[in-house]
Amino acid sequence: MSRALVWVLALLVTLVAWPGAMTAQEAEPEAATPALQEVEAPAEQADDRSALTDPAEAELDALAAEVASGLRCPVCRNQSIVESNADLSREMHAVVRDRLAAGETPAEIEAYFVSRYGEWILLRPQARGINLLVYGLPLVVLVLGFFVARNRLRKWASAGDDGVAADRPADLGPEDEQWLRDALRES
Amino acid sequence: MLNLIGSTSIAAALLGALVVTVTGIVGGFTRKPGLIRAARYGSYFVFAAMSTAFISMEIALLSHDFSVSYVAQVGSRETPTYYTAISLWSSLEGSILFWGWILSAYGALVAFVNRKSDSRLIPFAHGVMGFVGLFFYGLLTGPANPFGTVFPVPANGPGPNPLLQNHPLMGLHPPMLYFGYVGLTVPFAFAIGALLSGKVDDEWIRVTRRWTVAAWAFLSVGIVGGAWWSYEVLGWGGYWAWDPVENASFLPWLTATAFLHSVMVQERRGMLKLWNLSLIIGTFLLTLFGTFLTRSGILDSVHAFTEGVIGPLFLAFIALLMLVSLVLIAWRSDRLHSPGSLDAVVSRESMFILNNLLFVAFTFTVLLGTTFPLIVEAVNGNRVSVGPPYFNMVSIPIGVLLLFLMGVGPALPWRRTTPEKMKRTFLVPAVVGLAAGLFGFVLGTRSFWPLVTFTFAGFVTATIVEEFRKGISARRRIAGVSAPVALGQILTRNNRRYGGYIVHAGIVVIIVALALSGTYRFEREVTLRRGELMQLGDYGIMFDELWAEEQEQRFVVGSTFSIFHKGDDAGTMRPRMNYYPNSQQPIATPAVRSTLKEDLYLTLMAFDEAEGSHATVRAIVNPAVPWLWIGGMIVALGAILAVMPQRSSGRPAVSAAEIAEEEESAGLVDEPAAVTV
Numbered sequence A: 001m002s003r004a005l006v007w008v009l010a011l012l013v014t015l016v017a018w019p020g021a022m023t024a025q026e027a028e029p030e031a032a033t034p035a036l037q038e039v040e041a042p043a044e045q046a047d048d049r050s051a052l053t054d055p056a057e058a059e060l061d062a063l064a065a066e067v068a069s070g071l072r073c074p075v076c077r078n079q080s081i082v083e084s085n086a087d088l089s090r091e092m093h094a095v096v097r098d099r100l101a102a103g104e105t106p107a108e109i110e111a112y113f114v115s116r117y118g119e120w121i122l123l124r125p126q127a128r129g130i131n132l133l134v135y136g137l138p139l140v141v142l143v144l145g146f147f148v149a150r151n152r153l154r155k156w157a158s159a160g161d162d163g164v165a166a167d168r169p170a171d172l173g174p175e176d177e178q179w180l181r182d183a184l185r186e187s
Numbered sequence B: 001m002l003n004l005i006g007s008t009s010i011a012a013a014l015l016g017a018l019v020v021t022v023t024g025i026v027g028g029f030t031r032k033p034g035l036i037r038a039a040r041y042g043s044y045f046v047f048a049a050m051s052t053a054f055i056s057m058e059i060a061l062l063s064h065d066f067s068v069s070y071v072a073q074v075g076s077r078e079t080p081t082y083y084t085a086i087s088l089w090s091s092l093e094g095s096i097l098f099w100g101w102i103l104s105a106y107g108a109l110v111a112f113v114n115r116k117s118d119s120r121l122i123p124f125a126h127g128v129m130g131f132v133g134l135f136f137y138g139l140l141t142g143p144a145n146p147f148g149t150v151f152p153v154p155a156n157g158p159g160p161n162p163l164l165q166n167h168p169l170m171g172l173h174p175p176m177l178y179f180g181y182v183g184l185t186v187p188f189a190f191a192i193g194a195l196l197s198g199k200v201d202d203e204w205i206r207v208t209r210r211w212t213v214a215a216w217a218f219l220s221v222g223i224v225g226g227a228w229w230s231y232e233v234l235g236w237g238g239y240w241a242w243d244p245v246e247n248a249s250f251l252p253w254l255t256a257t258a259f260l261h262s263v264m265v266q267e268r269r270g271m272l273k274l275w276n277l278s279l280i281i282g283t284f285l286l287t288l289f290g291t292f293l294t295r296s297g298i299l300d301s302v303h304a305f306t307e308g309v310i311g312p313l314f315l316a317f318i319a320l321l322m323l324v325s326l327v328l329i330a331w332r333s334d335r336l337h338s339p340g341s342l343d344a345v346v347s348r349e350s351m352f353i354l355n356n357l358l359f360v361a362f363t364f365t366v367l368l369g370t371t372f373p374l375i376v377e378a379v380n381g382n383r384v385s386v387g388p389p390y391f392n393m394v395s396i397p398i399g400v401l402l403l404f405l406m407g408v409g410p411a412l413p414w415r416r417t418t419p420e421k422m423k424r425t426f427l428v429p430a431v432v433g434l435a436a437g438l439f440g441f442v443l444g445t446r447s448f449w450p451l452v453t454f455t456f457a458g459f460v461t462a463t464i465v466e467e468f469r470k471g472i473s474a475r476r477r478i479a480g481v482s483a484p485v486a487l488g489q490i491l492t493r494n495n496r497r498y499g500g501y502i503v504h505a506g507i508v509v510i511i512v513a514l515a516l517s518g519t520y521r522f523e524r525e526v527t528l529r530r531g532e533l534m535q536l537g538d539y540g541i542m543f544d545e546l547w548a549e550e551q552e553q554r555f556v557v558g559s560t561f562s563i564f565h566k567g568d569d570a571g572t573m574r575p576r577m578n579y580y581p582n583s584q585q586p587i588a589t590p591a592v593r594s595t596l597k598e599d600l601y602l603t604l605m606a607f608d609e610a611e612g613s614h615a616t617v618r619a620i621v622n623p624a625v626p627w628l629w630i631g632g633m634i635v636a637l638g639a640i641l642a643v644m645p646q647r648s649s650g651r652p653a654v655s656a657a658e659i660a661e662e663e664e665s666a667g668l669v670d671e672p673a674a675v676t677v
Helices: A003-036 A040-042 A049-053 A055-066 A087-100 A106-117 A129-159 A174-184 B002-030 B033-062 B069-074 B080-091 B093-113 B121-141 B172-184 B187-199 B203-234 B243-269 B275-298 B309-332 B348-380 B388-411 B418-440 B449-480 B482-492 B496-520 B624-645 B655-666
Strands: B522-528 B533-536 B539-550 B556-565 B568-571 B576-579 B587-589 B592-593 B598-607 B614-623
Touching: A049 B522, A049 B533, A055 A087, A055 A106, A055 B522, A055 B533, A087 A106, A129 B348, A174 B093, B002 B033, B002 B093, B002 B121, B033 B093, B033 B121, B069 B093, B080 B093, B080 B172, B080 B388, B093 B121, B093 B172, B093 B187, B121 B203, B121 B309, B172 B187, B172 B203, B172 B243, B187 B203, B187 B275, B187 B309, B187 B348, B203 B598, B203 B624, B243 B275, B243 B309, B243 B348, B275 B309, B275 B348, B348 B388, B348 B449, B388 B418, B388 B449, B388 B496, B388 B655, B418 B449, B449 B482, B449 B496, B482 B496, B496 B614, B522 B533, B522 B539, B533 B614, B533 B655, B539 B598, B539 B614, B556 B598, B556 B614, B576 B598, B587 B598, B598 B624
Parallel strands: none
Antiparallel strands: B522 B614, B533 B539, B539 B556, B556 B568, B556 B576, B576 B587, B592 B598, B598 B614
């Protein structure tokens, strides 16, 4: 049974690591923001084209795309604003970039869009209220299912120890088996 | 004329399906040969009738007969012939017609293949397929009638949905999915047949095994093909958007995959009878649910065709089937109780059960996420979105666990094992896995999930290679043949098992590609003037010019970019925008420069309409994407191998040869030499 215990532990570790990874993902962009504040100046001058080859600018664009990929295009079907070529999406994408350049965090930018469009604009529901269900229920199903499966397996295993299990599938009798050995030898 | 032929054929198919349903089920209970024969010939008749309807519609489409309502809806004289032919599935009525035709073809094929079988299941299976047919042919006679008469006859039509006439693959991806979806009707019909007949042993599973694997393979190819299409054609830069309709194809795939694994436990050990029946019934209901999502327009989706009466009808049919299944299961519950027994908790059996747990939890999660906006709106009227950020977050842990099981399960023997054997089996794969993880770390991966993925992928790959090695060496010892011949022999003699391993290998490739492209993809959107260069990773992207082209069915605005890779000239790329008369938004066609390492992906987002002096381009570096398609092909190859007829001369299909060789290679039959690597 000790191996079953290992399984439980392995699953639990995963489950613990799961929410951990969630928050880690959220934290990353925020940590990157202070560095970006230092490069905000060039972005404001429309005619300075050096931004095109500046790695810091590329980084800002990449972060903008990441934030924008979490925002829903209000006029499309199930597209984020980074994917859509609708005018509104493209404007919103520009707003995201400008606000990042001005030093706002991704969380602040999301809050801004939520205040304008409602929670619907976020492609990942905020983890509060009824939305907790969409995060919690899968875990509940997984954990409950695991314990049900574990109990079943243990029950079956103790049944098997009593020698209840047939040694072979029913359709493989002694003649079959002899035939099988012969056939294998022949080939 | 075609209206009349089409409508009459569909009415005939409906009538035929009614006959098949009644004769099949009554014949199943009474065992009257006349009734059983009637059900068989009825299935042929339905197929003939639906084929007539199908051909009539193709003729109507290709001859631009706009008096036929469906042609008036999706046809146009400007659409190229190829896209006209495949516009059968570009809208609601046509796709239901196509669905119904495939269903009738499966019905006839089941009848033909089993024409000499005296199994008690067969007439019931005909009856159930006829019953499912009643619903679809019924839709075609009323709410989704493609053969309505249009008067006065229009001179031209709007043409199919632009998204669906943008790429030749549209001729392949939807049919694959439909063959997969509809193919799952066959195991469902036999499962219900097993319940009706009371013959709930594993016969229905053995009879339908190859049907299920084939349907699963179609579904897999359809899904990967859809990913490819959305990547190469839709131009939004990704291959999987967790769009409700993508999820609708993924859900039955997940449960069908669970089913393909759990039936092995029943075949071996006679356990999980009720579970397997429920899984396949659930799978079939999920295919209907997917169609409901697609066709009802209840959820926003690029695929949703229409709103109307179809949605409620689908829902009612799903509810009816669910009810009937539950009643049948309750009725047969005394026979479904299978006393489970295991020799040990650590065995292949229990790995299959864990596998099923994860697949079902995965299915539940995707289903919950897909329908969650509806649930929230029903509860408190709020609107929320559940999109890719959510689904990626929840599916990564489950996917990684499944990956791990894929290495453990097949390498564990049935029944029981010993610690020494475990060590012998898993030592090398574990080392390979850790090496793979370390390799990822050395190359600069610092994120948790990708590192775990690489480790497990290395582990699984090593176990697969080891299984092949053991199989080959056992074969060489028994038959005294050379290694390549031995490989050929294990592939043909034990195609189910080794086909399965090849499928696993393909899945590993896909998962690693997903991890790489998900983690290391980066992008940038920039407005460039002519001659300006932007930098993205190793790539320099220079805007050269805009151009335009008038084509028969559309107007194309294109752009040309010069590409430099690490400073070297790497040719040009030409992303475009297509303007269709029946679409307000232009449809983008991306330009993709693929290498085995990574793709450079350009989409034209906007351009200067007056002078063509600047263009806005979205550029993405997307690592490892080609490996998704390669992995998909490996999966398809493995599945094809697994459905090949077994080459074991008429003996009990699954058990004999397979068990012997498995035990040989697992070292259960006295293996002379210890495993050396």
